[in-house]
Amino acid sequence: xxxxxxxxxxxxxxxxxxxxxxxxxxxxxxxxxxxxxxxxxxxxxxxxxxxxxxxxxxxxxxxxxxxxxxxxxxxxxxxxxxxxxxxxxxx
Numbered sequence: 001x002x003x004x005x006x007x008x009x010x011x012x013x014x015x016x017x018x019x020x021x022x023x024x025x026x027x028x029x030x031x032x033x034x035x036x037x038x039x040x041x042x043x044x045x046x047x048x049x050x051x052x053x054x055x056x057x058x059x060x061x062x063x064x065x066x067x068x069x070x071x072x073x074x075x076x077x078x079x080x081x082x083x084x085x086x087x088x089x090x091x
Contacts, residue, residue, distance in 0.1 A: 026067075027047060027052070027053035027054065027055075028047055028053070028055060028057040028059060028069030029054065029055070029069075030055075030069065031055065031057040031058075031069045031070055031071055031072075032068070032069065032070050032071070033070065033071050033075075033076060034070075035076075035078045036060060036068060036070065036082070038082055038085060038086075040062050040063055040064075041060050041061070041062060041063070041082065041086060042061055042062065042063045042086075043060075043061040043086065044058055044059060044060050044061065044082070044083055044086055045058070045059040045061075046058055046059075046072070046073065047059055047069075047072075056072040056074075056075075057069050057070065057071065057072055058070050058071065058072055058073060058079050058083070060082070
């Protein structure tokens with residue numbers, strides 16, 4: 001009987017781990033405050049701490065496809081300006 005309960009508990013843990021894995025997202029774990037040259041950037045995403053990630057940050061995507069984690073727009077004026085200029089490029 002105890003082995004049956006243990007098997008059910010193990011199955012529950014495995015299933016919940018699979019479900020959690022399906023909604024996992026890539027998050028910046030650290031961020032830089034160093035200004036990046038706008039000419040190397042092609043796009044961006046905003047990461048909010050209250051939406052599944054530990055920290056708030058900006059993910060800048062370079063023209064070569066690299067993802068660079070930098071300060072949130074509310075933390076650095078240059079980040080906000082870069083975002084506005086990238087948005088203008090898309091128009």
